[in-house]
Amino acid sequence: KMAEQEELNAATFDTLFIILSAIIISFMQGGLALLEAGMVASKNVQHILMKNLFDVCFGTIAFWLVGYAFAFGDDTGIGFIGMSEFAGIWPDIVNRDWFFLWTFCTVTASIISGALAERTDFRAYAWFVLVECAIVFPVLLHWGWHPDGWLLHLDPISYKDFAGAGLVHFHSGTMAFMGAWLVGPRLGRFDPAVDQSRFKPHNVPLYILGVFALWMGWYSFNTGSNFGISRGGYEVVSVIAANTTLSGTLGAVTCFVIESYLNRKELTYDLEALANGVLSGLVAICGGCNSMYPWGAVLTGIGAGISFILFKYLCFWIKVDDPLGASAVHGAAGFWGVFMAGLLNKETGGMPMQVAAQFIGLASVLAWSVCWSLAIWLPCKWMGIMRCPPEEEEIGQDVHLHGGSGYRYHMDALPGEVIETC
Template identity: 35%
Template sequence: MDTANMTIELSYALDTFYFLVCGALVMWMAAGFAMLESGLVRSKNTAEILTKNVALYSIACVMYLLLGYQVMYGGDGINGVIPSLGALLPGENTTEAVLAGGEGAPYYSGASDFFFQVVFVAATMSIISGAVAERMKLWSFLTFAVFMTAIIYPVQAYWSWGGGFLSAAGYSDFAGSGIVHLCGGVGALIGAIMVGPRKGKYDAEGRPRAIPGANMPLAALGMFALWLGWFGFNGGSQLVLSSVADANAVAKIFVNTNTAAAGGLLAALITARIKWGKADLTMAVNGALAGLVAITAEPLAPSPLAATLIGAVGGIIVVFSVLALDRLRVDDPVGAISVHGTAGIWGVLIVPASNTGASIGPQLLGLAAIIGWTAAASAVVFALVKLGMGLRVTEEEEYEGVDIAECGLEAYPEFVGARGGTAG
């Protein structure tokens, strides 16, 4: 084999390996979501939220394999709106195809692309679990997960990443502030509204009461796990690493991702200090995540300082979004709607400020399409699940804790009281 062909094969192997490693980092975000959410719910609901997280990841993997990938990459479809079904999985690339070179030659394994995409789907579904925590039936939630991962997410992702009408319109969303995070945030909003708030969350006048989580160390650890996974989320979306230009781009994406998170955390922490006179850890944690969501739509074009400011604005936004949702009596125990939904909108809108190839019109069109489709489809699925299975546990089960009602075990059995409940 000549030197040129060896170079092509080496680049193919390196880019495939990089794609797989980034996918593995994104998979680790599943652990981050599980830790974050189990830290922010009460102890009596911990085992159930963990069960949701491990089960939804597996559902996403199976449903995206069976249907979601075919929907998202099905081809031209009808007017770029209604997707057609493609192959079950991408075929293996041959050595001859790789060595052919040119624009159409594959430059990483198709299976590595599938793996990278499937962990994105799981991340979208993980966003929803925290917003409906502590009162939604486990099996009703998992039924919704089937539809979200097989149809709802893939359809709107096809519009952008699958070559649909948003792609043709010029919508720009590098790693998915809108496609992934806003989609999950809207699904979470619809779920929280339809399930209703937790008992005791609001008083007779509608004023919110604080319901502290059981394990702040675990919540903080979950934040750092998500922060780490985000390097794969944004860095992997560059797709390749094997050229000097791509390697430099990946390095800049990592720097911008990191500094946006730091900016978001500090801005949320300072905002909370100004507003309440205290350093609120939950706001700091969500501020970091909001900064990460905000930079995800364009982590390459901004300078590191601009990325810090983009993340900082996300951190400020998330504090006031949480307060606004509470005033509207939308109960979100972990702040997922604000982190992924509200900060996701900001991330999509700010893209044209740093990316000269993007304009505000297509960004607004993308937001309208993602919000409209996800809200309508989620509402229909939640309504059908409510008719068939019910959405909410009973008042007694909610009081005792959904760990016992749904899982038959306690996450912290040493705290079990004489009546069989928990201290949470």
């Protein structure tokens, strides 16, 4: 009787924690929408918002029909893919797990959308979303989080990636980079004859608010990844929250200091560096937030900031145009986070085989993401539907596809007099 009661308490604790975490994570979609809407040109703001809503809504169908089955259905034998629990045919309690992982799946798709912003054809994007949520991301989840996944059975030490620095972020960063590269830069981007300030964010407050919304969601993303809080889990949940804070803020501090030093002649401060630094630090700590000492989180954050800046300038140098910086924030910092999760693990940290396991994980995520990027985008390119027509890009996707601008302001010129700006 008492053991039964304990069992019920544990299930109640864990479900309460997981459901509330997933609810808070669901607002990361709002955060990503703000971030992306704020950073694109105002002439494309409706279109990027539609892409975000679209991937949540259509991605849900893909993840419900087949994605969850591939990720968490019974393994087919070699730890590669699951093959049961399709289309909601599962016990009631599995709805909890589906709901929680659904937030991860749709966030992953939304992250990638940023790199494709302002010039990708909507048909190609729609196709990408369905494949990503049906197969690409779910199979990675199976490898790294399903109890039978092959990355958890590496010999002698398993791959460590607690909240998805590799499975979620390095993956989405890689897809973002591949997509941005294949679709090509926006018209005029990197062209010395064109004033590059037109590629600056059109609405900084929206963008920064997006960072704060994501930050809140990230706490539930990381603590929720403990997948429960019962049976003593409350201690590790506390550690995760503090480590997440340390890494995020240290990432910001690092980026801010470096960029302020680089801009010391113009005497400007770099708000974007603070914002992307926070996100980079939050990305990196996903890997080992549960298993690091606080100083490990500090080092993870500092390195994440550096990784972000290096990759940002690399993209610049090789002329890959990622409007949101998703490949630097999620790809580079995610890579670093997986590495640090192995290097600084409280138990296995420093063992060469642990570091090797991390690199096996990274290499397999990389290979999987690159192959699928090619498989998704090349056919679109051949069919000529990957990139929107130049006139759409010039005039803006809102006028071309949504019947007008997303903004219509009346402002008063003199008290009482109204001018219509739109």
